[in-house]
Amino acid sequence: MTRRGTTASGRAKRLRTCVGCRRRAEPTGLIRLHRGGDGTVGFGAGPGRGAWLCGPPATGACLETAIRRRALERALRHPIPTTEIEALRARLGQ
Ligand SMILES: [Zn+2]
Numbered sequence: 001m002t003r004r005g006t007t008a009s010g011r012a013k014r015l016r017t018c019v020g021c022r023r024r025a026e027p028t029g030l031i032r033l034h035r036g037g038d039g040t041v042g043f044g045a046g047p048g049r050g051a052w053l054c055g056p057p058a059t060g061a062c063l064e065t066a067i068r069r070r071a072l073e074r075a076l077r078h079p080i081p082t083t084e085i086e087a088l089r090a091r092l093g094q
Helices: 060-068 071-076 082-091
Strands: 030-035 041-043 050-054
Touching: 030 071, 041 082, 050 060, 050 071, 060 071, 060 082
Parallel strands: none
Antiparallel strands: 030 041, 030 050
8 A cells, every 4th residue: 555645636836947036837827939940939838948037927026037047048948049038028018
């Protein structure tokens, strides 16, 4: 007999962690970022590795924190070009 905790029931929520402030929340309370095969980074569902930010609306402060800590490129397992960071900022209205 093995006790596996509440996750064994399948009812536990799958929490994601914001790459900026490290807040944990359900996927509905966060916005997903993904990196495309061409190196671009966009919001929303997509193939490949993803990262999560607080939102919606997306939180610019969390994006900035993630960039400063290099948490975003760690999460996406790839360097993020400055042009992509600028594009993300523009989409957040920063
Ligand atoms: Zn956050």
